[in-house]
Amino acid sequence: MKNKLIKKVLVCRPTYFSVDYVINPWMKPGTADTEVAMKQWKHLVQVYKKLGIEVNTIEQGEDVPDMVFAADQGIVQDKKVLLSRFRHRERRGESKYYEAWFSDNDYKIHYLPENVFFEGNGEMYFWNDLIFLGVGYRSSDETIPTLQKIFDREVIPLQITDPRYYHLDVAMLPLNNQTVFYYPHAYTLETQKILQKKIPNLLEFSQEEVLGFGGNSVITDHHVVLQKGNHTLEKKLQTLGYKTVPVDVGEFIKSGGGAHCLTNVLKETVE
Numbered sequence: 001m002k003n004k005l006i007k008k009v010l011v012c013r014p015t016y017f018s019v020d021y022v023i024n025p026w027m028k029p030g031t032a033d034t035e036v037a038m039k040q041w042k043h044l045v046q047v048y049k050k051l052g053i054e055v056n057t058i059e060q061g062e063d064v065p066d067m068v069f070a071a072d073q074g075i076v077q078d079k080k081v082l083l084s085r086f087r088h089r090e091r092r093g094e095s096k097y098y099e100a101w102f103s104d105n106d107y108k109i110h111y112l113p114e115n116v117f118f119e120g121n122g123e124m125y126f127w128n129d130l131i132f133l134g135v136g137y138r139s140s141d142e143t144i145p146t147l148q149k150i151f152d153r154e155v156i157p158l159q160i161t162d163p164r165y166y167h168l169d170v171a172m173l174p175l176n177n178q179t180v181f182y183y184p185h186a187y188t189l190e191t192q193k194i195l196q197k198k199i200p201n202l203l204e205f206s207q208e209e210v211l212g213f214g215g216n217s218v219i220t221d222h223h224v225v226l227q228k229g230n231h232t233l234e235k236k237l238q239t240l241g242y243k244t245v246p247v248d249v250g251e252f253i254k255s256g257g258g259a260h261c262l263t264n265v266l267k268e269t270v271e
Protein backbone atom coordinates (compact mmCIF):
# COMPACT_ATOMS: atom_id res chain seq x y z
CA MET A 1 0.00 0.00 0.00
CA LYS A 2 1.27 3.46 -0.92
CA ASN A 3 0.57 6.70 0.93
CA LYS A 4 1.04 10.26 -0.26
CA LEU A 5 3.13 12.63 1.78
CA ILE A 6 2.40 16.34 1.25
CA LYS A 7 5.54 18.47 1.20
CA LYS A 8 4.32 21.88 0.12
CA VAL A 9 0.95 23.63 -0.22
CA LEU A 10 -0.44 26.95 -1.44
CA VAL A 11 -3.15 28.63 0.65
CA CYS A 12 -4.81 32.06 0.42
CA ARG A 13 -5.04 34.42 3.41
CA PRO A 14 -8.82 35.05 3.76
CA THR A 15 -8.61 38.82 4.35
CA TYR A 16 -11.79 39.52 2.35
CA PHE A 17 -13.62 36.22 2.71
CA SER A 18 -17.42 36.46 2.72
CA VAL A 19 -20.43 34.78 1.14
CA ASP A 20 -21.75 37.33 -1.37
CA TYR A 21 -23.55 35.34 -4.07
CA VAL A 22 -25.03 31.88 -4.64
CA ILE A 23 -23.39 29.42 -7.02
CA ASN A 24 -23.90 26.24 -4.98
CA PRO A 25 -26.66 25.17 -2.57
CA TRP A 26 -24.46 25.71 0.51
CA MET A 27 -24.10 29.44 0.01
CA LYS A 28 -26.24 31.82 2.04
CA PRO A 29 -25.11 35.42 1.46
CA GLY A 30 -24.14 37.38 4.55
CA THR A 31 -23.68 34.35 6.82
CA ALA A 32 -19.88 34.10 7.10
CA ASP A 33 -17.87 35.99 9.71
CA THR A 34 -14.57 37.22 8.21
CA GLU A 35 -12.78 37.46 11.56
CA VAL A 36 -13.76 33.98 12.69
CA ALA A 37 -12.77 32.65 9.25
CA MET A 38 -9.32 34.21 9.62
CA LYS A 39 -8.83 32.51 13.01
CA GLN A 40 -9.93 29.15 11.60
CA TRP A 41 -7.61 29.53 8.62
CA LYS A 42 -4.61 30.46 10.82
CA HIS A 43 -5.21 27.33 12.87
CA LEU A 44 -5.33 25.20 9.71
CA VAL A 45 -1.97 26.68 8.64
CA GLN A 46 -0.50 25.83 12.08
CA VAL A 47 -1.72 22.26 11.73
CA TYR A 48 -0.03 21.92 8.33
CA LYS A 49 3.24 23.32 9.69
CA LYS A 50 3.16 20.89 12.61
CA LEU A 51 2.72 18.07 10.11
CA GLY A 52 5.96 19.20 8.46
CA ILE A 53 4.31 20.81 5.41
CA GLU A 54 5.83 23.94 3.85
CA VAL A 55 3.04 26.52 3.58
CA ASN A 56 3.08 29.16 0.83
CA THR A 57 0.55 31.97 1.11
CA ILE A 58 -1.08 34.11 -1.57
CA GLU A 59 -2.85 37.36 -0.60
CA GLN A 60 -6.55 37.65 -1.41
CA GLY A 61 -7.89 40.23 -3.87
CA GLU A 62 -10.60 42.44 -2.37
CA ASP A 63 -13.22 41.77 -5.04
CA VAL A 64 -13.04 37.94 -5.06
CA PRO A 65 -14.49 36.36 -1.87
CA ASP A 66 -14.06 32.74 -3.07
CA MET A 67 -10.37 33.20 -3.91
CA VAL A 68 -9.66 31.55 -0.52
CA PHE A 69 -10.41 28.17 -2.14
CA ALA A 70 -6.90 27.61 -3.44
CA ALA A 71 -7.52 24.01 -4.53
CA ASP A 72 -9.87 25.18 -7.27
CA GLN A 73 -7.31 27.34 -9.07
CA GLY A 74 -5.45 24.69 -11.01
CA ILE A 75 -3.51 21.47 -10.77
CA VAL A 76 0.17 21.36 -10.18
CA GLN A 77 2.64 18.63 -10.95
CA ASP A 78 6.38 19.15 -10.70
CA LYS A 79 6.82 22.71 -11.86
CA LYS A 80 3.86 22.81 -14.26
CA VAL A 81 0.36 24.02 -13.59
CA LEU A 82 -2.86 23.79 -15.57
CA LEU A 83 -4.73 26.96 -14.68
CA SER A 84 -8.49 26.61 -14.07
CA ARG A 85 -11.26 28.41 -15.89
CA PHE A 86 -14.27 28.95 -13.64
CA ARG A 87 -17.74 28.07 -14.82
CA HIS A 88 -19.28 31.02 -12.97
CA ARG A 89 -18.50 34.62 -13.84
CA GLU A 90 -18.40 35.43 -10.10
CA ARG A 91 -15.18 33.45 -9.68
CA ARG A 92 -13.33 34.30 -12.89
CA GLY A 93 -11.54 37.30 -11.37
CA GLU A 94 -9.57 34.97 -9.05
CA SER A 95 -7.42 33.47 -11.78
CA LYS A 96 -5.25 36.49 -12.51
CA TYR A 97 -3.92 36.52 -8.94
CA TYR A 98 -3.00 32.84 -9.07
CA GLU A 99 -1.57 33.18 -12.58
CA ALA A 100 0.74 35.92 -11.28
CA TRP A 101 1.72 33.82 -8.25
CA PHE A 102 2.58 30.76 -10.36
CA SER A 103 4.50 32.86 -12.83
CA ASP A 104 6.46 34.69 -10.06
CA ASN A 105 7.31 31.29 -8.58
CA ASP A 106 8.64 29.86 -11.86
CA TYR A 107 5.84 27.43 -12.71
CA LYS A 108 5.21 26.66 -16.36
CA ILE A 109 1.59 27.65 -16.90
CA HIS A 110 -0.67 25.67 -19.23
CA TYR A 111 -4.01 27.10 -20.34
CA LEU A 112 -7.30 25.44 -21.30
CA PRO A 113 -8.78 25.95 -24.75
CA GLU A 114 -11.36 28.77 -25.02
CA ASN A 115 -14.75 28.08 -23.43
CA VAL A 116 -13.60 24.95 -21.60
CA PHE A 117 -14.32 24.98 -17.87
CA PHE A 118 -12.31 23.21 -15.22
CA GLU A 119 -11.91 23.91 -11.48
CA GLY A 120 -8.60 22.33 -10.54
CA ASN A 121 -8.10 20.12 -7.51
CA GLY A 122 -11.67 20.71 -6.41
CA GLU A 123 -12.69 18.66 -9.39
CA MET A 124 -10.11 15.91 -9.84
CA TYR A 125 -7.79 13.44 -8.15
CA PHE A 126 -4.61 11.83 -9.39
CA TRP A 127 -5.03 8.20 -8.34
CA ASN A 128 -2.40 5.60 -9.26
CA ASP A 129 -1.95 6.10 -13.02
CA LEU A 130 -5.44 7.57 -13.47
CA ILE A 131 -7.10 10.94 -13.19
CA PHE A 132 -10.62 10.96 -11.72
CA LEU A 133 -12.50 14.01 -13.00
CA GLY A 134 -15.84 15.16 -11.60
CA VAL A 135 -18.23 16.33 -14.31
CA GLY A 136 -21.83 17.52 -14.28
CA TYR A 137 -21.81 20.89 -12.57
CA ARG A 138 -18.54 22.74 -13.12
CA SER A 139 -16.04 21.04 -15.47
CA SER A 140 -16.68 20.59 -19.19
CA ASP A 141 -16.17 17.21 -20.86
CA GLU A 142 -13.75 18.96 -23.20
CA THR A 143 -11.29 19.21 -20.29
CA ILE A 144 -10.52 15.50 -20.74
CA PRO A 145 -8.21 15.68 -23.81
CA THR A 146 -6.29 18.60 -22.28
CA LEU A 147 -5.73 16.76 -19.01
CA GLN A 148 -4.73 13.62 -20.89
CA LYS A 149 -2.21 15.53 -22.97
CA ILE A 150 -0.59 17.61 -20.24
CA PHE A 151 -0.43 14.94 -17.53
CA ASP A 152 -0.18 11.89 -19.78
CA ARG A 153 -2.72 9.76 -17.91
CA GLU A 154 -6.06 8.19 -18.63
CA VAL A 155 -8.92 10.42 -17.44
CA ILE A 156 -12.02 8.79 -15.95
CA PRO A 157 -15.01 11.17 -15.89
CA LEU A 158 -17.30 10.71 -12.89
CA GLN A 159 -20.84 12.00 -13.31
CA ILE A 160 -22.11 13.95 -10.31
CA THR A 161 -25.91 14.01 -9.94
CA ASP A 162 -26.65 16.17 -6.89
CA PRO A 163 -25.75 19.90 -6.74
CA ARG A 164 -24.72 19.66 -3.08
CA TYR A 165 -21.74 17.56 -4.23
CA TYR A 166 -20.94 19.86 -7.16
CA HIS A 167 -17.16 19.38 -6.85
CA LEU A 168 -15.53 15.95 -6.75
CA ASP A 169 -13.81 16.76 -3.44
CA VAL A 170 -17.14 17.02 -1.59
CA ALA A 171 -18.17 13.35 -1.83
CA MET A 172 -15.03 11.41 -2.80
CA LEU A 173 -11.75 10.98 -0.95
CA PRO A 174 -8.86 8.70 -1.93
CA LEU A 175 -7.11 7.55 1.23
CA ASN A 176 -4.23 5.74 -0.45
CA ASN A 177 -3.57 3.81 -3.66
CA GLN A 178 -5.94 0.98 -2.62
CA THR A 179 -8.67 2.63 -0.61
CA VAL A 180 -11.12 5.34 -1.63
CA PHE A 181 -14.15 6.70 0.23
CA TYR A 182 -17.20 7.92 -1.72
CA TYR A 183 -20.85 8.73 -1.22
CA PRO A 184 -22.57 6.59 -3.87
CA HIS A 185 -25.72 8.74 -4.15
CA ALA A 186 -23.68 11.72 -5.32
CA TYR A 187 -22.98 9.86 -8.59
CA THR A 188 -24.91 8.11 -11.37
CA LEU A 189 -25.25 4.33 -11.24
CA GLU A 190 -22.89 4.02 -14.18
CA THR A 191 -20.23 6.02 -12.34
CA GLN A 192 -20.73 3.92 -9.20
CA LYS A 193 -20.10 0.80 -11.30
CA ILE A 194 -16.91 2.25 -12.80
CA LEU A 195 -15.58 3.03 -9.33
CA GLN A 196 -16.50 -0.44 -8.04
CA LYS A 197 -14.53 -1.94 -10.89
CA LYS A 198 -11.43 0.26 -10.63
CA ILE A 199 -10.96 0.54 -6.87
CA PRO A 200 -9.99 -2.55 -4.84
CA ASN A 201 -11.17 -1.14 -1.51
CA LEU A 202 -14.09 1.22 -2.15
CA LEU A 203 -15.67 2.38 1.11
CA GLU A 204 -18.85 4.38 1.62
CA PHE A 205 -19.38 7.67 3.37
CA SER A 206 -22.70 8.08 5.15
CA GLN A 207 -24.80 11.07 4.13
CA GLU A 208 -24.11 12.66 7.50
CA GLU A 209 -20.37 12.39 6.86
CA VAL A 210 -20.48 14.11 3.47
CA LEU A 211 -22.88 16.79 4.69
CA GLY A 212 -20.46 17.34 7.60
CA PHE A 213 -17.69 17.92 5.01
CA GLY A 214 -15.81 14.82 6.16
CA GLY A 215 -15.20 14.05 2.49
CA ASN A 216 -13.31 17.30 2.07
CA SER A 217 -10.26 16.24 4.06
CA VAL A 218 -6.54 16.54 3.50
CA ILE A 219 -4.46 13.39 3.77
CA THR A 220 -0.76 13.32 4.33
CA ASP A 221 0.98 10.08 5.17
CA HIS A 222 -1.12 8.53 7.96
CA HIS A 223 -2.77 11.78 9.05
CA VAL A 224 -6.20 12.97 8.00
CA VAL A 225 -7.00 16.65 8.58
CA LEU A 226 -10.79 16.79 8.71
CA GLN A 227 -13.69 18.98 9.75
CA LYS A 228 -14.48 18.55 13.46
CA GLY A 229 -17.64 16.73 14.47
CA ASN A 230 -17.16 13.85 12.05
CA HIS A 231 -17.02 11.22 14.79
CA THR A 232 -18.17 8.20 12.78
CA LEU A 233 -15.68 8.97 10.03
CA GLU A 234 -12.89 9.46 12.56
CA LYS A 235 -13.59 5.96 13.92
CA LYS A 236 -13.52 4.45 10.43
CA LEU A 237 -10.22 6.16 9.65
CA GLN A 238 -8.65 5.14 12.95
CA THR A 239 -9.65 1.53 12.33
CA LEU A 240 -7.79 1.77 9.04
CA GLY A 241 -4.65 2.92 10.89
CA TYR A 242 -4.95 6.68 10.28
CA LYS A 243 -4.51 9.43 12.83
CA THR A 244 -7.28 12.04 12.65
CA VAL A 245 -6.56 15.74 13.12
CA PRO A 246 -9.86 17.65 13.53
CA VAL A 247 -9.96 21.33 12.56
CA ASP A 248 -12.85 23.78 12.38
CA VAL A 249 -13.29 25.52 9.03
CA GLY A 250 -17.00 26.02 9.59
CA GLU A 251 -17.10 29.58 8.23
CA PHE A 252 -15.81 28.37 4.86
CA ILE A 253 -18.37 25.56 4.76
CA LYS A 254 -20.99 28.33 4.60
CA SER A 255 -19.59 28.94 1.12
CA GLY A 256 -19.51 25.22 0.27
CA GLY A 257 -15.82 24.59 0.90
CA GLY A 258 -13.77 22.82 3.59
CA ALA A 259 -10.13 22.04 4.39
CA HIS A 260 -9.43 20.34 1.07
CA CYS A 261 -10.82 23.27 -0.93
CA LEU A 262 -8.62 25.72 0.99
CA THR A 263 -5.45 23.85 0.06
CA ASN A 264 -3.61 23.43 -3.22
CA VAL A 265 -0.90 20.77 -3.04
CA LEU A 266 2.26 21.99 -4.78
CA LYS A 267 4.50 19.07 -3.96
CA GLU A 268 3.98 15.53 -2.65
CA THR A 269 5.79 12.25 -2.63
CA VAL A 270 4.44 8.72 -2.72
CA GLU A 271 5.86 6.26 -0.19
Ligand code: ARG
Nearest residue numbers: 024069122167255256257261
Ligand atom coordinates in the same frame (compact mmCIF):
# COMPACT_ATOMS: atom_id res chain seq x y z
N1 ARG B 1 -18.19 28.99 -3.10
C1 ARG B 1 -17.25 28.22 -3.81
C2 ARG B 1 -17.85 27.72 -5.12
O1 ARG B 1 -18.99 27.36 -5.15
C3 ARG B 1 -16.77 27.06 -2.96
C4 ARG B 1 -15.68 26.26 -3.61
C5 ARG B 1 -15.23 25.10 -2.76
N2 ARG B 1 -14.22 24.34 -3.40
C6 ARG B 1 -14.17 23.01 -3.51
N3 ARG B 1 -13.08 22.48 -3.98
N4 ARG B 1 -15.21 22.23 -3.20
O2 ARG B 1 -17.21 27.69 -6.14
